[in-house]
Amino acid sequence: MRESWKQGRTKVLLISQDVVGAKMAGPGIRYWELSQVLAAHCQVTLAAPVTEPLPRVPWRVHPLSFQKSAELDPLLAEADVVVSSGFMLYHYPQLEEMRTPWVVDMYIPFPTEGLAHYASHPMEGQLSAHRANSEMFWRFMTRGDFFLCASERQRDLYLGMLAALGRLNPWTFSQDPSLRRLIDVVPFGLPQEPPVHRKAVLKGVQKGIGREDKVILWGGGIWDWLDPLTLIRAVELLRDREDLRLYFLGRQHPFSSQVPEMAMYKRAKALSDALGLTGRWVFFGEWVPYEERANYLLEADVGVSLHSAGVEARFAFRTRVLDYIWAGLPMVLSEGDELAQFAQEHGLGIVVPPQDTNAVAEALLTLLEEGREARRARFSEAARIFSWKRVARPLVAFCSSPQPAVDRQKGYSVLFTEAAREGLTLQRARERVAELEELVQAYERGRFIRLMAWLKRVLGK
Numbered sequence: 001m002r003e004s005w006k007q008g009r010t011k012v013l014l015i016s017q018d019v020v021g022a023k024m025a026g027p028g029i030r031y032w033e034l035s036q037v038l039a040a041h042c043q044v045t046l047a048a049p050v051t052e053p054l055p056r057v058p059w060r061v062h063p064l065s066f067q068k069s070a071e072l073d074p075l076l077a078e079a080d081v082v083v084s085s086g087f088m089l090y091h092y093p094q095l096e097e098m099r100t101p102w103v104v105d106m107y108i109p110f111p112t113e114g115l116a117h118y119a120s121h122p123m124e125g126q127l128s129a130h131r132a133n134s135e136m137f138w139r140f141m142t143r144g145d146f147f148l149c150a151s152e153r154q155r156d157l158y159l160g161m162l163a164a165l166g167r168l169n170p171w172t173f174s175q176d177p178s179l180r181r182l183i184d185v186v187p188f189g190l191p192q193e194p195p196v197h198r199k200a201v202l203k204g205v206q207k208g209i210g211r212e213d214k215v216i217l218w219g220g221g222i223w224d225w226l227d228p229l230t231l232i233r234a235v236e237l238l239r240d241r242e243d244l245r246l247y248f249l250g251r252q253h254p255f256s257s258q259v260p261e262m263a264m265y266k267r268a269k270a271l272s273d274a275l276g277l278t279g280r281w282v283f284f285g286e287w288v289p290y291e292e293r294a295n296y297l298l299e300a301d302v303g304v305s306l307h308s309a310g311v312e313a314r315f316a317f318r319t320r321v322l323d324y325i326w327a328g329l330p331m332v333l334s335e336g337d338e339l340a341q342f343a344q345e346h347g348l349g350i351v352v353p354p355q356d357t358n359a360v361a362e363a364l365l366t367l368l369e370e371g372r373e374a375r376r377a378r379f380s381e382a383a384r385i386f387s388w389k390r391v392a393r394p395l396v397a398f399c400s401s402p403q404p405a406v407d408r409q410k411g412y413s414v415l416f417t418e419a420a421r422e423g424l425t426l427q428r429a430r431e432r433v434a435e436l437e438e439l440v441q442a443y444e445r446g447r448f449i450r451l452m453a454w455l456k457r458v459l460g461k
Contacts, residue, residue, distance in 0.1 A: 009043040012399045013075050015084035015092070016048035020061070022289040023051075025221065026319040027085075029290060030107070030188060034083070035059045037392045042399050047075055066091045076100065081402035083395070086140030087133075096143050101402040103395065104144035107187065109154050109315040111137070111161070116225035116312040120263050141165050142413070145405040146398050147183035150317035151338045157315055158183055166414035171407040182405060186395050188319045189388035190326045195294035202247060202299045208279055209245050214368050217300035217329070218248045219293075220320035222265040227306040227334065227355060229271055232282060234360035236275045244368075246277075249296055250287035297327035302349075302367045306334045309354040313337045322386055324348075328379040330372060332363040347378050 014035055018027035028048065035046045036057070044059035054061055062075060072092045076082065082095065083103040087110070089095055095102060114133055118126045141147075142165055149155050159179065162168055172182050204211035216235070222228050228248070235246045251265045265284075272282040288296060297303070303324035307313045313336035321339040324331045331349035333340040344351045350363035384390070407413070 009041070010399055010402060011078055011080045012038050012042045012044050013079035013082045014038070014044065014046045014048075015064070015072070015082065015088055016046065017085045017088055019049040019051055020046065021051040021054065022291070023287050024290045025287075026188065027108070029319075030105075032290075033189060033191075033388045034392055034395065037388050038396060038399055041396055045075060045079070047072065069093060081399050083399070086144065087136060089136055089140055096139055099404075101145040101398075101404050102140075102143060103146045103148060103398060103402075104140050105148045105186075106154070106158060107148060107150040107317065109150075109157065109312075109317075111157065112312045112315045113225060116310065117223075120224055137161075138165065141167065143408075145403070145408065146181070148186040148395060149183060150185065150187040151315075152185060153338050154315050154317070155183060155185055167405075167407065169407050169412060169414070171410050171412055172405065175406045180394070184394040185391075187317060187386065187391050188322055189391040190322055190383055190386045192387050192389065194383075195298055195327050197295055197298040198292075199295055200299070201288075201292070201295040206247070206283060206285075208283060209247070210243070213243045213245045214241075214302075215300045216244070216246045216302045216304055216364060217296060218246070218304055219297065219300075219323050220305075220318075221250050221287075222248060222262065222268055224262045224264045225307065225312050226264065227308050228264065228268040230355050230357050230360055231304055231306055232268060232271050232275065232277065233357045234364060235281050236277060237357065237361045238364065239277070239281055244281060246282045247296075247300070248282075248284045249293075251284055293323065294327065297323055297329055300327075300329055301372060302364060303327075303329040303331040304333075304360075304364075305331065305340075306360065307336065307354060308334075309336060313354070325379060325382050325386065328372065328376050328383075330367045330370065330375050332360060332367065342382075346382050347375060348382060349375075 014031050016028055016031035018025055018031070020028045020032050024032065031046060031048060035044050036059070038044050039057075039059040045062055046059055047062045047064050049066065050061065050063040065071060069092050073094065076094065076098055079100055081101045081103060082098070083105060084095070085108070086104045086106065110133065114130070118129050121129070141162060147158060147162075149158055159168065162183065167182065168179065172179060175181055202209050202215055203213060209215065216231075218228060218231065231246065235244065238244050248268070251261070269278070269284060272278040278284070303320070305318050305321050307316070313334065316337040318337060318339050321331065321333065321343065325348065331343060333343055333349060333351050334354045335351045336354060340351050343349050350366060352359040352363050403409075
């Protein structure tokens, strides 16, 4: 009965670059939720690192080790369409050569986030990573059949890159002048169901946080490209408020074997310690299970996401901000990224200049004095905009009837592989040799004619 239910459905293989399980970060959550949406329309297999037994779900979960590329071959053989980050080529290079339509997920804007991520490394390390990742980007952007991004800003960035690689061409343009059939927006999403508070986790439970305290929540990892330092300094300005508490929800990424503890956490902890805030005003928590995050969001009074000024922020899409929207949590955000602009336009919080300690402190006081209820009515519609079912529509449409990109079907490319470039160089050299041989022959013919004319003159005498 179960197999007959699946007959006729597209077989979709999603490959997550992040762990799935009780504790998940953004990429793992994204692929778990997209699997759920697609499972209503397609036969879905989610391949991912798995840390523990998973609940029974209406799609298949296949564990990956990232250690042997051949482990993916049986799954690729049965798939009608594959969805993954392009950087999975590092682990599974056969993705580039497969004939199956490939949806390349670029919701993490690596061209800009990667610069910020490696900025603390020595320059030679930065350049090495940039060269390797740029080559990888070139490979999957020339191979992909359909591309996903998180925002219209990101789409503009990627359209420029696709244009430079020749993917904006007469074939893709004639198929769809908007190019939405080549690249479309599928951002991070939110559950349709509102969050439910099931147990106390912070107020009156966490040592040092009382039942009546006001909690400022940093709702995600302390990554190197974010700015927890300005927030800690703002709390130091407000330490006269005995009821003020700042809680960092997670420090160590749940996929610790692949994502080591970042330098920014150490800097934040050192600053908090130096200011005498740790354990009294500032608390560093551990990563919490995905299903329990609602408890923390609903107990908090203000959510915060801060970053430094720069190009990373312009193309970022902060998934923690979506959690704040889902929970109706007023927020303080650094200006510059798309979700900060969205929050400002919809009155969901206060947007401040990057690295402005006084502005952050003032915004926190304003929202704490207002209380959560003051802005509650503005959050419901915002949450509906980002429901997973709504944001995933372009992906569902493609996976329901997957096709190779039209320019790839036609065999059209303006780019050359190394072998092709060598072949072109050889062809041009041969053409040049032929031109020189013809010139020599023409010269020799001309010399022969001149010789005959000279002999004629001599004999005529």
